[in-house]
Amino acid sequence: MPDFSRKLTETVRILEESGHVFPADPEAVTQALHHVADDAGQKLIRRAQMIDRDGAVAAALLRAQAVSFWLKAAAALLLFCSGFSATYLLMDSAGLNFFLLLGGILGTNTLMLLLWLVFAVCRIKMPALPLLPTWGQGSSAVEQALIRLYGDEMRQPSLRWRLGALSHALWLSALTGMLSAVLLLLLVRQYTFNWESTLLTDTLSVRLVAALSWLPQHLGLPVPDAQTVLGSRSAGHAANARAWAGLLLGSIAAYGILPRAAAWAVCRLLAKLSPARLPLEQSYYRHILQQWQRQVVDSDDYQEHLPSAAPQIQISQAEKWAVMLETAWDDPHWFRHILGQEWQLQDTADSREKVAALAADLQKQPVQLLIGVRANTVPDRGVLRQIAQLAQAAQGGAVVQLLWTERSSDTAADVRQRLETWQQALNGLQLSWLNPPEISQKLRQAV
The missing domain is CATH 3.40.50 (Rossmann fold)
Structure with missing residues (x-):
């Protein structure tokens, strides 16, 4: 079921239950669809579209979705610019400490990704997101219904995955901004890279860099070898800068962007596997479906009563x-x-x-x-x-x-x-x- 059609049907339900007056009589529309051969969900969607004869509910829903889209786009752009600016400040020096720079770019991202993974694997329930009571005060009945609709959306099983996909998409925007800044500065500036450590020995440092280099090297990027690592301790050399720059770019892509993109894809897939549906178990929908199912009752002992119109309205193909x-x-x-x-x-x-x-x-x-x-x-x-x-x-x-x-x-x-x-x-x-x-x-x- 298309998500927009489901939301339109649910908004019509909320409005009808609150006594809203529509441009088309819901009772007459229900009767007109009595003999339409279609499944229950599609008939309910068509009923909602016919009730919303002037398209006012659909237009309000489209406006709400447009506002949501542009808010997400603005947030993504803001995070891209923030990531770009923060990385620009981190690289505002000719000599760069490689491990400090890499930790500054990927540290928070990696920590938040691991935290999300723990929540996902352990299936920890997310706290309910409250709606501000001041939203919609003095607004129209349709806007109030949309507020209730999106409040109900917060209780859908797929919410955790939809929010997860949004979070990963925003992190990808920030990481893309960081990668863009690194690439731009490496193209127009000459840097030297070094590393310093009180606890790490030369052997451990070589092994650490070799482990970091495994995936970037398979991506075809230049990486520092053991001699380059040892020669860069506490001193940077321009001759080794290209290898360290390749490792920096490869690490951002391999350990930042690729895991986030994979997590985003998983969330999108799981959200599609548990789509939101019409709550047909509610009395509102049960009452409508019962009206459409009266034809199965034995005609010998049942007289159908249609209070809205007689004889039956038929929609022809003419x-x-x-x-x-x-x-x-x-x-x-x-x-x-x-x-x-x-x-x-x-x-x-x-x-x-x-x-x-x-x-x-x-x-x-x-x-x-x-x-x-x-x-x-x-x-x-x-x-x-x-x-x-x-x-x-x-x-x-x-x-x-x-x-x-x-x-x-x-x-x-x-x-x-x-x-x-x-x-x-x-x-x-x-x-x-x-x-x-x-x-x-x-x-x-x-x-």
Whole structure:
């Protein structure tokens, strides 16, 4: 399941549970997908996309992901520059102590890598990351839902590996900055390398350098031999600088960058092996899935009750047209993405002649028609005849979208009674219908 689709579905769940009013009625969308042949996860994703008819939730989620991306990019750039600057300061001398320089570049990185390895092998649980309570104060409901979503993400099993991959990527940025500084300075400056030690003997020092040189030497880089090591104690020589420089570059690549890159790859792989999933065990998803599974009940002793629409809404494969009866609607985009379809708006059918012309066009090709009507008015016989005429001509079927203009004088009882009048009239014509999305949700939440 694509991660963006999963997050969109989860955000819609959080919003619906908090009583958010969507541009599409979730109950009508659920009913419309009742007979769609697809697995549960894909149907839930499609349902969320249809509910988010205006794309507001998807746009907010994309903005959040974009902010996250640019924050990570800024952090990576900052660490690259920090690594470059710190290395530049370490090499601000013509004579360099090799072991001090190598320890300054790789010391902290190696220690943190070993600490991460201990946490990973011993499976030590990471402490929960708290969300600042001040985030999102006074923001929109969608932004509040995204805060809850990312709070839930902190409890996903794959979090440890996703955070690990991020940490390794940032360390790689710092190491790349260090390697870039070393390479640049070695290209434009003449350095000499030496080493000093009170405890290490010459023999141990030679063995230590030989051990460090094993992998860089196999990478084709020049490394100091035993004579060079002995000759560089407490004194640096320009003739030996190239060998020490090769060992320095090889050590940063072999013992810094390569282990980090391997750890990053392991974290990425383990994160993909334990992907985040939809929590289908939650009552929210169980309720939706139960509605879609009612068809398996024995029809002899079960009468399915669909409170949102009757008869059943069917999405055909025919071309999709939309038309507004009588007069144009205040919102010119009222038809956009209804039931997840791309409807093509036709001229407003504001006269008998236009209705007859549209019906003639519908008979020439298979079209599914979306008919917009004003639910504030009483369903008189003339309007019902026009609806029936267009529905009969639409070879791909017809769906009536009831539209409502909210007025301060309207009470919940008045709205409910007017909608029921329209519903009964359309049921008598055996036509599928959709309630006004916002009004339908508000009335359902008021119960």
